Amino acid sequence: MEIHGISKTFSRFPALKNVSLQARDKEFLALLGPSGSGKTTLLRVLAGLEQPDSGEVRFGGEDFLALPVRRRRVGMVFQHYALFRHMTVGQNIAFGLSVRPRAERPSKDEVRARVADLLSLVQLEGLEKRFPAQLSGGQRQRVALARALAIEPRMLLLDEPFGALDAQVRRELRRWLREVHDRAGVTTVFVTHDQEEALDLADRVAILKDGELKQLGTPNEVYENPADPFVFDFLGATVRLPGVVEAGRLQVDGWETAAPAGAPAGKVELFFRPDEVAFSDKGPGLAAEVRALSARGPDVRIECALNGQIVELHAHGPTMPAGLLPGAAVRVTPLRPRVYAA
Ligand code: ATP
Numbered sequence: 001m002e003i004h005g006i007s008k009t010f011s012r013f014p015a016l017k018n019v020s021l022q023a024r025d026k027e028f029l030a031l032l033g034p035s036g037s038g039k040t041t042l043l044r045v046l047a048g049l050e051q052p053d054s055g056e057v058r059f060g061g062e063d064f065l066a067l068p069v070r071r072r073r074v075g076m077v078f079q080h081y082a083l084f085r086h087m088t089v090g091q092n093i094a095f096g097l098s099v100r101p102r103a104e105r106p107s108k109d110e111v112r113a114r115v116a117d118l119l120s121l122v123q124l125e126g127l128e129k130r131f132p133a134q135l136s137g138g139q140r141q142r143v144a145l146a147r148a149l150a151i152e153p154r155m156l157l158l159d160e161p162f163g164a165l166d167a168q169v170r171r172e173l174r175r176w177l178r179e180v181h182d183r184a185g186v187t188t189v190f191v192t193h194d195q196e197e198a199l200d201l202a203d204r205v206a207i208l209k210d211g212e213l214k215q216l217g218t219p220n221e222v223y224e225n226p227a228d229p230f231v232f233d234f235l236g237a238t239v240r241l242p243g244v245v246e247a248g249r250l251q252v253d254g255w256e257t258a259a260p261a262g263a264p265a266g267k268v269e270l271f272f273r274p275d276e277v278a279f280s281d282k283g284p285g286l287a288a289e290v291r292a293l294s295a296r297g298p299d300v301r302i303e304c305a306l307n308g309q310i311v312e313l314h315a316h317g318p319t320m321p322a323g324l325l326p327g328a329a330v331r332v333t334p335l336r337p338r339v340y341a342a
Helices: 039-047 089-098 108-121 137-150 167-184 195-201 219-224 229-234
Strands: 002-010 013-022 028-032 054-059 074-077 155-159 187-192 204-209 212-217 239-246 249-252 255-258 266-272 277-280 286-296 299-306 309-316 329-334 338-341
Touching: 002 039, 013 039, 013 054, 013 212, 028 039, 028 195, 039 074, 039 155, 039 187, 074 137, 089 108, 089 137, 108 137, 108 167, 137 155, 137 167, 155 167, 167 195, 187 195, 195 219, 204 219, 204 229, 212 219, 212 229, 229 266, 229 338, 239 309, 249 266, 277 309, 299 329
Parallel strands: 028 187, 028 204, 074 155, 155 187
Antiparallel strands: 002 013, 002 054, 204 212, 239 249, 239 266, 249 255, 266 338, 277 329, 286 299, 286 329, 299 309
C-alpha cells in the first residue's frame, strides 16, 4: 500500500498534512501519535469514511480511493466494539458475509464453515450461541475481529481496538492479535497512542504529530534512532539536558565526551533514557546527588538531583555500586547519549 501526499482539513483545521508512507504487502503497520495527531483520520480515509482534500492511495496496483467502499474489502475494528447486541456471536461474525455483493455471497454451508474457522482462529470455540452481553470485553473484541476477518479483507484497519480494556487483557490480546495477523496474512494498519503497544506489535511504526508524519521505521529503528526530540520523548522515558557541541566534543554541565556521530554543532540538547546510564562514585560523568531509592525486585529507581532538576534513573540492583545511598554524590554517565539542535 502506498499513501501519497494525503491532506485533510476540517473547517480550516489541518488534521493531515501531506502524509506519505508505504506499507508492504501483509505488513503490520502501527500509526502511533498523541491524541489529535491525525491517526484516526488517516484510518478513516483508508476505510472510505473520509474523503481527503488531496493525495492518493495505491493498493494492489489500484487507485484505492477511487474504489467504492464496498469494493475496498477493508475489515475494521474500533475501540468501542460495535457488535450487534441482538445477534449471537455466530450471527455477528456471519454478518459481514451476508452483506457482500450478491456474486460474492457464500452459501449457508460455506458461511457455517467459515464461522467455525473464525471462532477457532480467535479462540472462541463453543461461544457461538452467546450474545455480546454474555461476553467479557476482551472476548467482544475477539468477536469484532472475527467479524472483520470474515469477509477475507484485503486490508485490516484497527482503531485502538484494546483501548477500553485493562492493561493485563491488553497485553494478552496484543500477542494474540499478532498471531492472528500472521496466520490470516492481511495488510494491517493499527492505530494506537500507546508506544509500548506499537513497538511490541508492529513490523513498522509510523509516528504522527499534528497531522504530519515524523518517522517511519521498524520498532528498533525508531527506538534506536529517533528522528527528532519529539519522537525520542514519545517513545519512552526521557532525560534531557542543555549542552554544547564544539569541535566534535559534547559538553554538558561540566561533563565532556566525544559528541555522538552526526551531532549538530552549537547549542544542543542531550537526550538519554533513564535506564541507559552507568553510575560511579568519581571520575567523568554528570555530577548528581542521590535523593531517594526504591526497588522493585532487581530494578532500582534512583531519584537524583542533576543539573538543577530532579530526575528518576534506573539501575540494575545486582550491578549497582555499593555507595549509591541517599545523600551520596555520584557520577552518572549516559551510555547512549543522543544530541539534537537546541
Ligand atoms: P485520538 O487518539 O484522540 O483519537 P487521533 O490522532 O486519532 O486522536 P484524529 O481523530 O485523526 O486524531 O483527529 C485529528 C484532528 O482532527 C483533531 O484535532 C480532531 O479534533 C480533528 N477532527 C477529526 N475529525 C473531525 C471532524 N469530523 N470535524 C472537525 N474536526 C475533526
